[in-house]
Structures are given as structure tokens and as C-alpha cells.
Amino acid sequence: MYVPRHFKHDIDDSVFKFIENNGFAQLISSTNNLPEVTFVPILLNADKTKLICHVANQNPQAKIEDGQIVLVSFSGPHGYVSPSWYESAGVPTWNYQxxxxxxKVTKSRDPERLTQLVNQLTDKYERYYDxxxxxxxxxxxxxxxxxxxxxxxxIQAKSKLSQNRSRVDQVNVIxxxxKEGNTKLAEAMKKKINCN
Known part of the structure; x- marks a missing residue:
């Protein structure tokens, strides 16, 4: 991922929190020199060293070889930024995290491990229901x-949240x-640029 210095995000606890909060991700691999992508819910293990997910056996990514390198891409709030919101000159862009x-992948079809995974996924997403x-x-x-x-x-982390703009432009974008209802992106910008 291309990460200009303005938008580079240090790999710290906030990155792992981001992964946990945006756990529906793209699993990207290569099969026969062609890219394969599957959107899957992903779990981060307790010591933050592994990601765990599952795919259908019919999915080409179920045939990934043990040891193969894959990419998992997580995205958060995002949105269009109009240059009309700036006090100074600018161009249309997109803010995002x-x-x-x-x-490296290791595969398993062990029923015990699969049961544990699907139970953990269910617990994560069902816990908010009555x-x-x-x-x-x-x-x-x-x-x-x-x-x-x-x-x-x-791990690479990028927060493109108008850090390269003036404080006035940043506030205008927020x-x-x-006003457009993209409050999650506005909140992410406030946190990143320390603007209250």
C-alpha cells in the first residue's frame, strides 16, 4: 500500500483495535497467477499475532497452500472530500483509514477448531442482541x-484524514x-488531528 509520510500510522494498539472494530475484511491471495478476493469476517487472536477466518471448501482460496503469503485488507470510515470545502486551493480527494x-497461511479442517472459530465469531456479533x-x-x-x-x-496502516491541509481546511472538512451524515469519518478526523 502506498503510504505517504503525512498519512502513515504507527503500528500500535490503535491499529489492532481498528482490526477488531472493522473485522469484515478482504482476504487476497494469488491462484494460478490470478488474484482471488473473498470478503470474510476475521478474528484477531489474543496475542495479536494471527488472524483467523474460514472460507467455503468450494472457494478457490480453500486450496491455498500452507505457508503461502496472503494479504488481508481492512477498511474503516471513508468518504469523498470536495475542494469546495477548502479555504485554500485543492483537488477532489477521498479520506479513509x-x-x-x-x-503466512496454515489451513485446518479440524472440527474442534472450526467449532471454536464459528462460536467465537457468533459470540462477537451476537453479544449486542437481547x-x-x-x-x-x-x-x-x-x-x-x-x-x-x-x-x-x-502490517501497514494508513489514515488519510486531511493531515496535509491547514487547520481551517481540516475543520471545514469535518x-x-x-453535515452530510458521515459522522464516523468526521470523528476519526477529529481524533487523528486532535481537533475538538
Whole structure:
């Protein structure tokens, strides 16, 4: 990922929090010299060294070789920025946050590990409901998926949030985004540029 110095984000706890909060990501690999992409929910393990997900056995990415390097791309709030919001000259652009994680894959079809993964995913996304759904997966459903464990080898983080603009322009962009209803991106900008 191209990351100009203005937009580089240090790899710290906030990056791992970003991964956890934006866990629906793109799993990108290469098969027969062609890119393959699957959108999947991803979990970060407790010690922040691995990503874990599953794909259907029929998915070409279920045939990834152990040890193959893959890319997992996470994105957060994003939106168009009009130059009409600036006090000084500018061009149309897009503000966004993204984290790319590279890692080595290990596959598994072990029913115990698959059960643990789908239970963890269910817990993560059901916990906010008054009556969370309790998983019960027939064996044949678990046999239809492959677990992918991705050992993290590199992380790149980018926050392109108008850091290269004047304070007046930054405030104008935040106000315009709020007016348009893109409050999550406006909030991310406020945090990044320390603007209250």
C-alpha cells in the first residue's frame, strides 16, 4: 500500500483495535497467477499475532497452500472530500483509514477448531442482541468449510484524514462531513488531528 509520510500510522494498539472494530475484511491471495478476493469476517487472536477466518471448501482460496503469503485488507470510515470545502486551493480527494496485514497461511479442517472459530465469531456479533442466538452446527456444515490461520508477518496502516491541509481546511472538512451524515469519518478526523 502506498503510504505517504503525512498519512502513515504507527503500528500500535490503535491499529489492532481498528482490526477488531472493522473485522469484515478482504482476504487476497494469488491462484494460478490470478488474484482471488473473498470478503470474510476475521478474528484477531489474543496475542495479536494471527488472524483467523474460514472460507467455503468450494472457494478457490480453500486450496491455498500452507505457508503461502496472503494479504488481508481492512477498511474503516471513508468518504469523498470536495475542494469546495477548502479555504485554500485543492483537488477532489477521498479520506479513509485502512490497514493491510500480510501473513503466512496454515489451513485446518479440524472440527474442534472450526467449532471454536464459528462460536467465537457468533459470540462477537451476537453479544449486542437481547437474546443472542446460540450456535448449533451440524457436522456436515463444519465439513463444508476450511479454517485459515494467518500468522502476521507485516502490517501497514494508513489514515488519510486531511493531515496535509491547514487547520481551517481540516475543520471545514469535518463540518461538511458531519453535515452530510458521515459522522464516523468526521470523528476519526477529529481524533487523528486532535481537533475538538
Amino acid at each position: 485502512a490497514v493491510n496485514v500480510y501473513g 437474546a443472542p442466538w446460540q450456535p448449533e452446527y451440524p457436522d456436515k456444515m463444519l465439513r463444508a468449510i476450511t479454517l485459515l490461520e494467518i500468522e502476521i508477518t507485516d 463540518n461538511a462531513l458531519n
